[in-house]
Amino acid sequence: MISNDLSPEAHCPRCGYDLRGEIDRWTEQCPLSGICSECGLDLNWIELLSRDGKPIPGFVEEARGRRRIFTAAWKTWLWTFRPRSFWSRVRLERNPSPGRLGDWLLIVIVSLHLAPPLMLLALILLQSLTRGSSSFGLGEVVAAATWPVEYDPYSGGLSGAGLEGTRWSTGIWVAGLATLLFPLVLFALPWTRLRSKVRDAHVTRAAVYSLAWLVPLLLARILHVAAMVIASSFSGRRMGSWRAVARTANNAADLIHECFDAWYLWAPLACAWLFLWWWRALQTGFRMKDARRVYLAMAVPALLGIAIGISRSQLFGHLLVVMRF
Ligand SMILES: [Zn+2]
Numbered sequence: 675m676i677s678n679d680l681s682p683e684a685h686c687p688r689c690g691y692d693l694r695g696e697i698d699r700w701t702e703q704c705p706l707s708g709i710c711s712e713c714g715l716d717l718n719w720i721e722l723l724s725r726d727g728k729p730i731p732g733f734v735e736e737a738r739g740r741r742r743i744f745t746a747a748w749k750t751w752l753w754t755f756r757p758r759s760f761w762s763r764v765r766l767e768r769n770p771s772p773g774r775l776g777d778w779l780l781i782v783i784v785s786l787h788l789a790p791p792l793m794l795l796a797l798i799l800l801q802s803l804t805r806g807s808s809s810f811g812l813g814e815v816v817a818a819a820t821w822p823v824e825y826d827p828y829s830g831g832l833s834g835a836g837l838e839g840t841r842w843s844t845g846i847w848v849a850g851l852a853t854l855l856f857p858l859v860l861f862a863l864p865w866t867r868l869r870s871k872v873r874d875a876h877v878t879r880a881a882v883y884s885l886a887w888l889v890p891l892l893l894a895r896i897l898h899v900a901a902m903v904i905a906s907s908f909s910g911r912r913m914g915s916w917r918a919v920a921r922t923a924n925n926a927a928d929l930i931h932e933c934f935d936a937w938y939l940w941a942p943l944a945c946a947w948l949f950l951w952w953w954r955a956l957q958t959g960f961r962m963k964d965a966r967r968v969y970l971a972m973a974v975p976a977l978l979g980i981a982i983g984i985s986r987s988q989l990f991g992h993l994l995v996v997m998r999f
Contacts, residue, residue, distance in 0.1 A: 684722055687766040688960060689713035689871035693722075713871035715961060721767055730763055734781075735774040735879075743774070747781040754886035757951045761959035770875040775882045783885055786892035790899040791819035797903050809906040818899065822846040845937025847986055849887060849944035851979030856952045857881035859972045872960050880955040887944040894930055901927035945980055949973065 684693040691712035708717045729736035732753075737746035753760045794815045801808035822843055860877050905923035908916045933940070952972060956965040 686710040735771040757954035845941035848983030898930040
């Protein structure tokens with residue numbers, strides 16, 4: 675018999691329901707499995723009660739030590755490529771760690787985001803020290819820092835260009851709205867919350883890692899700025915070989931910019947991944963019995979968001995013109 679003060683602290687990993695009452699009812703024998711009376715989650719008591727579970731190697735939320743956290747942040751990002759294996763590894767029983775989620779955001783998203791403005795700033799400082807003037811101004815640094823909202827250094831303000839005019843920001847609108855709407859619906863709609871009874875921490879975890887699709891874009895931005903920096907550093911040189919380097923860098927910068935512009939190639943990939951990510955989060959991650967219904971409730975607003983994003987694009991405008999004639 676298990677006495678009361680010996681019964682370990684146990685909560686349902688999905689809804690947080692206190693399971694001690696359930697454990698207190700065990701008198702003759704300990705069952706191996708059970709069901710949470712609150713949300714209906716299938717419980718594996720051994721898994722739930724063994725607190726000495728080994729940390730998942732390479733998982734940022736369970737890594738210890740600065741260097742390990744850094745490498746684990748990138749490993750965890752790589753796992754997101756395969757949502758199914760991510761969620762079968764990062765099970766509900768693994769308590770989300772808000773601090774480590776913050777670390778992941780800092781290491782993977784924020785640092786990549788801040789790299790381009792810092793590179794430009796370093797170039798401006800270096801060029802004004804050596805040449806007395808620089809080919810870039812602070813406006814460009816601000817523009818790089820406020821991405822994806824585009825700041826136009828020449829009209830002196832937050833121009834509408836970033837939000838409406840330029841083609842490649844359409845992709846950010848499309849994938850960005852889908853990224854926001856999936857978790858918002860799960861958080862906001864009371865009936866989905868009531869039905870699914872998933873703890874906020876788990877939804878937050880899924881929402882934070884769902885930013886993973888941004889990383890290739892952020893890396894491409896770094897390459898873009900690096901190419902521009904190289905081009906501008908070598909453009910004034912007289913030596914032919916340096917000029918060739920400048921030209922190659924310029925071409926590379928143009929090519930990356932064209933890839934950004936082709937949002938209709940990368941935004942659908944990002945969206946497809948988001949749809950797969952949230953399906954796997956509900957089904958494999960949260961082990962929801964009504965995963966399909968909840969997924970539908972999330973997918974419809976996300977599709978609407980994508981439609982709104984596309985409707986802002988020039989492509990859509992062209993399509994309307996073509997359809998009219
Ligand atoms: Zn539960």
